[in-house]
Amino acid sequence: MKIKQFKDAPLAHYSYAIISNGEMALVDPSRNPMQYYKFAEENNAKIVAVFETHPHADFVSSHLQISEQTGAKIYVSKLLGVDYTHTSFDDGDTLKMGDITFKAINTPGHSPDSITIVAEQGGNTALFTGDTLFIGNVGRPDLRENAGNMKAKRVELAKDMYNTIQTKFNELPDGALVYPAHGAGSLCGKNMSDAASSTLGNERQGNWAFKDQTEEEFVEEILKDQPFIPSYFGFNVDINKTGAVNDKIAKAEVKLNLLVEDVEEDVTVVDVRDGDAYKAGHLPNAINIMARAEGDKYETWLGAIIEPKEAFYLVVNSVEDIEDILERTAKIGYEKQLKGIVTLADSVSEKSEDLDVKDFGAHPDKYTIVDIRNASEVAEGKIFESAIAIPLNELRDRYKEIPTEHPIVVHCAGGYRSAAGSSILENKFKSTTVYDLSEAIKQFSE
Template identity: 75%
Template sequence: MKIKQFKDSPLAHYSYAIVSEGKMALVDPGRNPLQYYNYAEEEKAQIVAVFETHPHADFVSSHCQIHEQTGATIYVSKLLGADYEHKAFDEGDSVQIGEVTFKAINTPGHSPDSITIVAGDEKETALFTGDTLFIGDVGRPDLREKVGNMTAKRVELAKAMYNTMQTKFNDLPDDALVYPAHGAGSLCGKNMSTDSSSTLGNERKYNWAFGEQTEEKFVDTILQDQPFIPHYFGFNVDVNKTGAENVQKTKAAVKLQLLVDKLEDGITIVDVRDGDAYKKGHLPNSINIMARNENDKYETWLGAIVKPEEPFYLVVESIRQVRDILERTAKIGYEKQLRGVVTLAADVSKRSDEFDLQEFKENKNKFTIVDIRNDNEVAQGKIFDDAIAIPLNELRERANEVPADKPILVHCAGGYRSSAGSSILENHFPKTKVFDLSEDIRKFS
């Protein structure tokens, strides 16, 4: 069998194509299926199967679109209760594709309905572990308390993960290849390796979750210091359970407006330009979530700040960005709530306050400092002792906790998030000066 790994860097998501004898199977495909179609053409292969390891929380899958366009069978656990046409695929089930046999192992822990796909031929065995087994870690168990066909409390799932790690992989060989759905940078786990694959033998040796330990110790470890949960995670689980619409159609329905100097009142505007450009001129009620390149975690912060189904506009620097920004927005299923993508007129009404670093250094007590890092970052130590700590993903809802009697200075850890945070507080406190410390935070940390 031939295995190709596809990487979506901003979401740290891995998907896979497995080719044998002119047939192709896909595992955990991303929102836009065209990359898989292109690869199928290169390999002169027919896509006949899509395996979903579970209903993903951090991105929208294209499994239903692939089924519609290729006729491929979708395989998921019966426990998912999928609303789309599919074939149940659970422990004891198998399917032959070319010379490769695909089997399922029910591996609950990240979700009640998680499965690991075991693919093997005469030469090798590969495990597509979804969000169950990562390289160096396992999936978080706290995402399915309120969403999905099967809800489960985090302690229940943590115990299920313990049982999975103790029992489900025991009969598989050390040289079995491990291919997870995520790597370092994903919010679906907390201590993932930067490696994109491993072997089961290496994981047994180095992954903490395989170590000899009591259930109590395992549960305590896995539940400690998990990352925050963005607003969109539950929404994506539900979308993936139902099946997303054709992404080319939904993106094409988004309106484009050029050289705009005003938009309707009361609708959130997400401005994806560089922070310096944003501060020189932007529309009222804008939030600056930068999407300059793949290193900017635009998708995550869009889904953490803007709620599912909340209408919003997108502001881009240039027409050249429209295709890419729609693609990135659609990854989390937010393209349908877009009122439009716009470019700005030469003169727009709002300007951000200019920050004087020297004045701040000499008069820190004259500023209200807001630390928008995540809780686990703040727990490792404050950068400014008197700072008010409110994580960025909670800032819109908790802005009233910030006093407005002094100028406000917003900081994060490296400068990316503070642009969004300061723009949120600018909107909330129109009569108070709000400054973004930006990358100057590195002079203090």
């Protein structure tokens, strides 16, 4: 049994390929399937199966495209109620592939339709746990109240998760390898480990969810301090239940415009360039969601700030950046609402002023300070006591809570999010100067 783990760093997403005797199965594949095709080619293997542990909220899966292109069968729980051609895979169902036997375990908790895939060969066992069992934690139960055909309340799902952890893995050996769909940094859970895999024995020893506790204690712990839910999560659940269109076809339909001076006034612009380039010249109504490298969580913040189906333009620094930014945008299914990708003319008129950090540090009372960190971050302590706390994902709706008598300074924890936050407020407050504290926040928080 050969297992390959693929990591999508910006979304902290893990997908898997499993090979035996010239056949390959995939678990929870990303939007672009090319990496799996290359791996199959390198190993002279035919893709015969695609397992979906549940309809994902944080990314668009390529399961349908892979099935259409390779003939592989899709295996999902019957509880999904999907319309595309598939094979139900639930408690008691098995699939033989080469020397591997795959089994299904229904493991509700993160969603009502979650399954864990068990792969057994000889004395070796691997568990592909999706968003049920993470390394050091379990999946959050509060994402399906408003998404999918099976809407379940968070308390009900929290109780389901308790039962899953208490009963569903009991017959499996301590040595079973645990391969989750996400790691640290994902919004599909909290307090996950940086480790990419574990063993069931280690999780039984160190994961709080396996500790001896009452259902009430478990429910209280799993529901508290969960991260915010980006707008696009429900949108992605619905896409994954239907099955996404071929990513290459979808991306090829996006229009390109070079050396643009302006666009329609009523259409949002997402500028993915570095903050300094943005401040030097940008389009009106632009939001600076930087996508400079994998470390920038562009996908998450695009889907948290821009609403599903909201039309927008993308501004890139160069045509050389187009392929990468389209790839990242399509991961969350937002390529269809793109009006176009543009590069800018030198004559763009909008500019942003740089903050005099020394003056701000000496006279913070002369400024209105806006803290756009998440509520859980603010709860651990404010950096500036006078700051007005509004999470970035709520800023477009709550900007009227911010007084405009003084210049406004926007900060986050490290400088990345404040570029987006300050640009949002610049669009709202034309008569008040808005500054991005950017990475200078570290001078005040360290």
